[in-house]
Amino acid sequence: MSDNGKPRFGMYWASSCGGCExxxxxxxxxxxxxxxxxxxxxxPCAADFKYEDxxxxxxxxxxxxxxxxxxxxxxxxxxARLLRRKSKVLxxxxxxxxxxxxxALSNLTSKADTLQAVYLNSPSTENPxxxxxxxxxxxxEGELEIPEFYHTVKSLGQVVPVDYTIPGCPPExxxxxxxxxxxxxxxxxQADLPPAGSIIGAGQTAVCEECPLTKNEKTVRRFxxxxxxxxxxxxxxxxxxxxxxxxxxxxxxxxxxxxxxxxCRGCYGPLDGVExxxxxxxxxxxxxxxxxxxxxxxxxxxKEIEAVMDTIADPAGTFYxxxxxxxxxxxxxxxxxxxxxxxxxGSGE
Amino acid sequence: MxxxxxxxxxxxxxxxxxxxxxxxxxxxxxxxxxxxxxxxxMCSGRLDPTFVLKALxxxxxxxxxxxxxxxxxxxxxxxxxxxxxxxxxRRLLTQxxxxxxxxxxxxxxxxxxxxLAAEIDRFVEEVRRLGPLNWPAVVSENGAEMPEPATEVTx
Numbered sequence: 001m002s003d004n005g006k007p008r009f010g011m012y013w014a015s016s017c018g019g020c021e022x023x024x025x026x027x028x029x030x031x032x033x034x035x036x037x038x039x040x041x042x043x044p045c046a047a048d049f050k051y052e053d054x055x056x057x058x059x060x061x062x063x064x065x066x067x068x069x070x071x072x073x074x075x076x077x078x079x080a081r082l083l084r085r086k087s088k089v090l091x092x093x094x095x096x097x098x099x100x101x102x103x104a105l106s107n108l109t110s111k112a113d114t115l116q117a118v119y120l121n122s123p124s125t126e127n128p129x130x131x132x133x134x135x136x137x138x139x140x141e142g143e144l145e146i147p148e149f150y151h152t153v154k155s156l157g158q159v160v161p162v163d164y165t166i167p168g169c170p171p172e173x174x175x176x177x178x179x180x181x182x183x184x185x186x187x188x189x190q191a192d193l194p195p196a197g198s199i200i201g202a203g204q205t206a207v208c209e210e211c212p213l214t215k216n217e218k219t220v221r222r223f224x225x226x227x228x229x230x231x232x233x234x235x236x237x238x239x240x241x242x243x244x245x246x247x248x249x250x251x252x253x254x255x256x257x258x259x260x261x262x263x264c265r266g267c268y269g270p271l272d273g274v275e276x277x278x279x280x281x282x283x284x285x286x287x288x289x290x291x292x293x294x295x296x297x298x299x300x301x302x303k304e305i306e307a308v309m310d311t312i313a314d315p316a317g318t319f320y321x322x323x324x325x326x327x328x329x330x331x332x333x334x335x336x337x338x339x340x341x342x343x344x345x346g347s348g349e
Numbered sequence: 350m351x352x353x354x355x356x357x358x359x360x361x362x363x364x365x366x367x368x369x370x371x372x373x374x375x376x377x378x379x380x381x382x383x384x385x386x387x388x389x390x391m392c393s394g395r396l397d398p399t400f401v402l403k404a405l406x407x408x409x410x411x412x413x414x415x416x417x418x419x420x421x422x423x424x425x426x427x428x429x430x431x432x433x434x435x436x437x438x439r440r441l442l443t444q445x446x447x448x449x450x451x452x453x454x455x456x457x458x459x460x461x462x463x464x465l466a467a468e469i470d471r472f473v474e475e476v477r478r479l480g481p482l483n484w485p486a487v488v489s490e491n492g493a494e495m496p497e498p499a500t501e502v503t504x
Contacts, residue, residue, distance in 0.1 A: 108444065278441070279398040279399040280397075282437050282438060283397060286430060286433035289433050292429055292432065295420060306436055309437050312440075315437060327402075329405070329484065330406075331445075333447065333484075
C-alpha cells in the first residue's frame, strides 16, 4: 500500500501487440475508479515511469502487476524477473503472457528464418546491405547494446512463477473489471482472493456452451476457409465446414466471434485439465469428419479421409494459434536429423 | 565404437484385437524387438493425440498405434475416428518438424500375432534409420532453454 493507503498498481507489456492495454482502457469510465482505488506506480503505456524507477522500488512494492506479452528476448525476460521480484501479485494478463499467443507461432520456424523474413524478405523491406540486428554494435561513440532475440518464444509462466492468469486475446473488458473488483474487495478485506495459480476472469466451460448458434449433428465432408463461403446465419459454423475452435476453447468471452460469422480462434486457451489445446481440437475436428464407411477397403478409406484433411489449411498454426508456447511440443524442430529446414509457418489466414 | 542406436517406441494397443494379437505373438513364441513398450487402451478410439505428443516430447523416438481392422471395432466405428485423428496428427507433426514415419497406425486382428510382430519389427528398423528424435534437446536448442520456473517468490 502507498502512504495514501491505496494499493499500488503496475502494468507492463513484453512481446505483445498492445491490445491488452486497449482492453483495459475499454472498461471506459470505470478506469476512473481504477485510478481512484489504485496508486499507479508503473505503466509504460499510460504513465511516465522508467525501468530505473522499478529497479529502485523495494521488493514486493507493487501490490498488483498485470503483465501482458510473451517472452521473446532478453529484455522481456529481464523485466519478467524484475517485476516478479517487485510485485506481490503477478498476473499473466492475456494470451501472450499465458501461453505465447501469436508471437509464439514463430516457434514453428527458427530464429534465423524469422529474422530473415522480417529484415530481408518481406515485400515492404528495403535492406540492400542485408543488415540484421546484432546484440552488440560498435559505433564511433562506443558500443550499442540491444536485447537478444530468442530462438523460442516462452510464456511468462515458463520464466517466473505467476499468481494468476487472465486469458484472452485480449481479455474481455467485463472480465477485467470483474477481476479488478474482486482484487479491490480482497484488498479491503471484504472478499477472498481466488486460489493461487488459478485462471480468473474466464468461464469453466467451452465456448460452444455459451454460443447461441443452433447445433445439430455435425458431419463435415470438407472444410472451408473463411473467405470461401458466406456462413448461414444462426447455424453452428463447424457444421458448415468452418473451422471453429469452440469445442476446445475455454469460454467466458461470450462467444463473440462465432456470433458474427467467424469461427472461434481459440484465444481463451484450453479448458481445465487439458494439457494441449491443439490435440483436443484435432480430436474434435477428426470426430466430425464424415468420410469412410465400414465395408470400404482400407486404401480407399484412407484416401477419402485424406481428401477431407486436405481442406484444413495449416493444422498446427490453426490449432495452436494461441497456445504454441504451452503446447506439449512447445516448438517445431527445424534442424534436427531429418527435420525439415525452413518450414512454412504462420496462421495461414 | 559407439553403441548402435536402440530406438524407444511407445505402442498403443486396443483391448479387443491388437493387444490380443501381441499376446498371441508371445504365447506362440513369435519374437519381436524389445524396443516397443506396449500400453493397452480399451479401443484405438480412446487414443487422445495428447498421448502421442506426450510420448514424443518425453523422449520416445516413435509411436505405434494399433487397433482392430476397420469394420471390426468392438465399439463399432471408433477405429474410424482413430484413423482420422492419426491422418490429421501426421500433418500436424510434419509441421512441427517430426518425420511422419515416426508415428504409424497398424490394424491387427486378435488372430494376427505373427503379422503384428513383423510390423513391430519393420517399424523399429524404420525408426532406427531415422535416428533419435530427442525432443527435450529440440526444445532447448540454441541455448533458448526452457528452464523450470525459478522458485524465488517475494509475496
